[in-house]
Amino acid sequence: MIVVLQFMAFILALVSTVFLIVATWTDCWMVNADDDLEVSQKCRGLWWECVTNTQDGIRTCDQYDTILAEHPLKIVLTRALMITADILASFALIILVLGLDVIKLLREEPHIKLRICYFAGFIFGLGGIPGMIGSVWYAVDVYVERATLVLKNVYLGMHYEFGWSCWLAMAGSTGCFLASIVLTCCLYIFRDARSSQYNRSIYKYGRTAAGKKYAMDSRV
């Protein structure tokens, strides 16, 4: 049971870490909406702004020359939050690998291994927080911007809505939280099964130790 739980948590953690990293480095955090002509698709990200022409498929990307020109605080802070989330999630993934039951590290001390798993879960929770704050804040900001434009009856110019990178970031942060819950709460609940296994393994170890001793004796 505990192996299955750990495996599920590992897969979940891996997928959400990949989601977070991909979301940080892709540039479709918001896309244009309300474009009746359907001529082009505009995507804005944390680093680039891209326009894809639907007719000939040419994609033009423009780097933000100066980050202070437009939406300064939002973009800079979202960048910082997302990169923090990436680093924390990757770090937690490495620790989780060390704590997994199938890895033969610290075989004689399952309690320490379990504690490593708790620690990894804690860091996943910690990494999910900046990811969630960054993506939700960006999304709320986009929504507020659009709502003010609609409120003021401005239908010219650009209206933006959430892009797939924003959704990816939200999904990645949610995955981090879920992995954190599985790694801490569920492992804590099922740890009794683990301790009985631990007793049995001590027994087995004793037997093989005795066997080894006999082997040593017979060699002399």
Added chain:
Amino acid sequence: MANSGFQLLGYFLALGGWIGIISTTALPQWKQSSYAGDAIITAVGLYEGLWMSCASQSTGQVQCKVFDSMLSLDVHIQTCRALMVVSVLMGFIAIIVSVVGMKCTKVGDNNPLTKSRIAVSGGVLFLLAGLCTLVSVSWYATQVSHQFFNPNTPVNARYEFGSALFVGWAAASLTMLGGSFLCCSCPTEERRGQQYYRQSQPSTAREPNVKSSPTDKGEQYL
């Protein structure tokens, strides 16, 4: 005879190489316009990859266009695509297989002989993936240099090696190095077999033997 750390080192080298292979496949800088000769147009840099061609303006804008038709492409681009995709897939399978086969995991068979055979097959898969990347990247590089030194190519339309090619070479060598480290855990049959025998024999079954004829057993263990 490789120990667990050696296997682990090989695995991580190959893992890094696999990530490099993926980024090589995705990068658009397989060849880039050369400024050799009397080329004076430096405001626009052209580069081309396996999937798209791009133009980068000096103002910071980048324009990219995905290749329109797949079947009208050059043969060497299509082959390079196929080889790169195959090597990414093989690397993925090799990653899973070697996790099962490595000594530091508890997955799979308890028999160390079988486990090390699985590890070796993972290493061979890594070697093949690196080889595919190496062939693809080198072939593309040959084509680029062939076109560069072709006197019929106009001087301003010449391309030279892009950064993705160098990333590809590095990734291929990393993957092959890691794969060969994993292959070093190839078992020598007799010693492995005896080790397995010694571990799996339950002590109770051995006990009477030990008491009756200790010299025989001792000889066997030595």
